[in-house]
Amino acid sequence: MTTPTVPTTLAPPPRFSHRSLPEYVGILLVLGLVISSLMATAPALDKLSRGIARLFAPSGMLMQMFPPDFTRIVPIGWKLLETLQMAVAGCFLGLILAVPFAILATDRLSPHPILRQIARAVIALFRTVPDLVWAIIFIIIVGLGPAAGVMAIMVDKIGFAGRFFAEAMEETDVGPQDALRAIGASRMGMIVSAVFPACLPSFTATSLFALEKSVRGSAALGLVGAGGIGVDLKVAFDLFNYDEALAIILLMLALVIAVEQGSGWIRKKLI
Amino acid sequence: MNAHLAPKASQAGSTQVGPVLVVDGLIKDFDGRVVLDGLQFTLAPGQSTALIGANGSGKSTLLKCLIRLIEPSAGEIHMLGRDVCALSPRDLRAFRAQVGIVWQRHNLVPRLSVLSNVIHGVQARMSGPRAWFQALAPAAVRSEAMACLDRVGLADRASARVDSLSGGQQQRVAIARMLMQRPAFILADEPDASLDPQTGEEVMALLLSLVRENGLSLLMISHRLEHTLEFSDRILGLAQGRIALDLPTAQADAAGLRRFFDHQEPA
Ligand SMILES: Nc1ncnc2c1ncn2[C@@H]1O[C@H](COP(=O)(O)OP(=O)(O)OP(=O)(O)O)[C@@H](O)[C@H]1O
Numbered sequence: 214m215t216t217p218t219v220p221t222t223l224a225p226p227p228r229f230s231h232r233s234l235p236e237y238v239g240i241l242l243v244l245g246l247v248i249s250s251l252m253a254t255a256p257a258l259d260k261l262s263r264g265i266a267r268l269f270a271p272s273g274m275l276m277q278m279f280p281p282d283f284t285r286i287v288p289i290g291w292k293l294l295e296t297l298q299m300a301v302a303g304c305f306l307g308l309i310l311a312v313p314f315a316i317l318a319t320d321r322l323s324p325h326p327i328l329r330q331i332a333r334a335v336i337a338l339f340r341t342v343p344d345l346v347w348a349i350i351f352i353i354i355v356g357l358g359p360a361a362g363v364m365a366i367m368v369d370k371i372g373f374a375g376r377f378f379a380e381a382m383e384e385t386d387v388g389p390q391d392a393l394r395a396i397g398a399s400r401m402g403m404i405v406s407a408v409f410p411a412c413l414p415s416f417t418a419t420s421l422f423a424l425e426k427s428v429r430g431s432a433a434l435g436l437v438g439a440g441g442i443g444v445d446l447k448v449a450f451d452l453f454n455y456d457e458a459l460a461i462i463l464l465m466l467a468l469v470i471a472v473e474q475g476s477g478w479i480r481k482k483l484i
Numbered sequence: 485m486n487a488h489l490a491p492k493a494s495q496a497g498s499t500q501v502g503p504v505l506v507v508d509g510l511i512k513d514f515d516g517r518v519v520l521d522g523l524q525f526t527l528a529p530g531q532s533t534a535l536i537g538a539n540g541s542g543k544s545t546l547l548k549c550l551i552r553l554i555e556p557s558a559g560e561i562h563m564l565g566r567d568v569c570a571l572s573p574r575d576l577r578a579f580r581a582q583v584g585i586v587w588q589r590h591n592l593v594p595r596l597s598v599l600s601n602v603i604h605g606v607q608a609r610m611s612g613p614r615a616w617f618q619a620l621a622p623a624a625v626r627s628e629a630m631a632c633l634d635r636v637g638l639a640d641r642a643s644a645r646v647d648s649l650s651g652g653q654q655q656r657v658a659i660a661r662m663l664m665q666r667p668a669f670i671l672a673d674e675p676d677a678s679l680d681p682q683t684g685e686e687v688m689a690l691l692l693s694l695v696r697e698n699g700l701s702l703l704m705i706s707h708r709l710e711h712t713l714e715f716s717d718r719i720l721g722l723a724q725g726r727i728a729l730d731l732p733t734a735q736a737d738a739a740g741l742r743r744f745f746d747h748q749e750p751a
């Protein structure tokens with residue numbers, strides 16, 4: 214015998230529940246926002262089609278791009294290496310500095326609520342301001358070149374990793390921490406011997422994502438003059454060397470894919 | 485061999501005179517709800533005392549008050565010759581180092597090795613990287629940790645990861661970590677609760693042997709009537725925030741204790 218179904222006289226509930234007036238107003242507002250935004254900023258269809266036609270014209274950019282020009286591969290290769298070095302250096306500094314910020318931002322580990330609020334505000338600020346803006350700020354401080362790019366990546370990574378490190382520490386089992394606190398262990402001892410080991414897988418995953426993000430970001434930083442391959446890309450576009458631009462884009466793509474594959478492989482090994 | 489693990493016969497000169505714990509007028513309320521209502525009792529050293537009481541009667545609260553993991557609302561506590569309630573934060577840390585706690589959950593760091601976890605116990609008296617991981621620990625600390633592991637019968641699993649051990653083995657590692665503190669007093673909050681009856685019994689026997697062979701004092705909460713009768717010298721029963729029962733285990737009978745194991749307070 215299967216489980217007997219209990220006969221019921223109750224009708225199923227209506228498909229759509231009734232909305233109150235404020236809910237209708239809210240829906241209308243959202244719709245209005247979307248439509249007005251599209252009207253104000255989306256490209257006009259005729260402009261778009263003319264632009265695409267121009268792209269494919271014999272003198273258009275797309276045609277000029279082929280075949281990609283790899284004659285300057287050696288200097289471009291060196292700039293690509295510089296880009297990777299910027300990413301690695303900035304990411305490394307950012308990850309190291311993200312740890313103390315994350316500790317200060319974690320409820321249970323922060324020495325004082327006010328410090329916690331400050332750390333959270335700093336992390337939020339570092340996250341919210343885009344890395345290109347940081348690059349412009351650091352160019353003003355340290356001048357054009359890779360140093361500004363490294364600083365920009367570092368600050369961006371403090372924001373990125375600081376948040377995820379703090380989240381991971383917030384979520385770990387508090388039992389081992391409390392047990393060490395109860396025997397009179399120092400805060401530092403508790404953090405390093407109980408919290409870090411528990412967070413290690415999550416920290417590693419976050420760090421690898423941060424590295425991928427840094428490599429992608431570092432390619433763009435050169436566009437504003439903060440070092441790396443982006444400078445060459447901008448110059449190639451400015452001089453209408455579209456075939457060299459394509460070569461640079463392809464090499465950047467190869468670098469990003471290589472880093473993503475590598476970090477994906479490490480991540481899989483660790484889990 | 486470590487002094488604190490040596491048989492108590494070898495410690496003849498250092499026998500502690502007087503009680504190891506004096507609780508007087510201990511009151512604890514949570515926002516006006518009184519959980520402990522003027523407790524008064526004294527424990528002699530080198531004994532195993534079982535604390536029993538229905539769910540929510542305040543057993544865990546009492547244990548935590550004793551080392552001020554929860555601040556008592558009023559009353560006096562003297563443990564190991566210290567006026568616990570008067571300790572400064574700094575002295576409190578030094579005092580807690582002498583009190584070993586066995587929790588219901590083992591509270592070890594699962595991803596680390598057994599040896600590293602045992603070495604964490606040394607943080608009670610030593611700070612810095614040497615106390616964080618077994619690889620950084622001085623030779624003396626490592627060999628003391630091995631002795632503690634040997635005491636709980638797990639010296640051969642020193643390099644295993646904690647999360648590869650069984651529940652009973654993990655609880656024994658937690659006891660080894662506690663021994664690493666060189667405690668004089670052990671508090672145990674249902675150390676057998678998350679273990680099957682057989683393993684729970686082994687853990688209780690191990691704790692009792694620390695009392696019998698190493699001269700430590702033990703105050704343990706047990707939710708199993710058989711364990712209370714088998715592994716204690718004295719029984720304290722908690723009800724309505726007061727000590728409602730206090731007698732040597734030898735004089736206790738199962739029927740009289742049963743009301744402390746009911747899931748509701750007796751009417
Ligand atoms: N931090 C706290 N804040 C408020 N109330 C608490 C707190 N800790 C414990 N209590 C209350 O104090 C009472 C005693 O709790 P306690 O955990 O000491 O009981 P117990 O005897 O250990 O029970 P059990 O057998 O379930 O472990 C309970 O009613 C509990 O709700």
Ligand SMILES: [Mg+2]
Nearest residue numbers: 543544545673
């Ligand atoms: Mg309890």
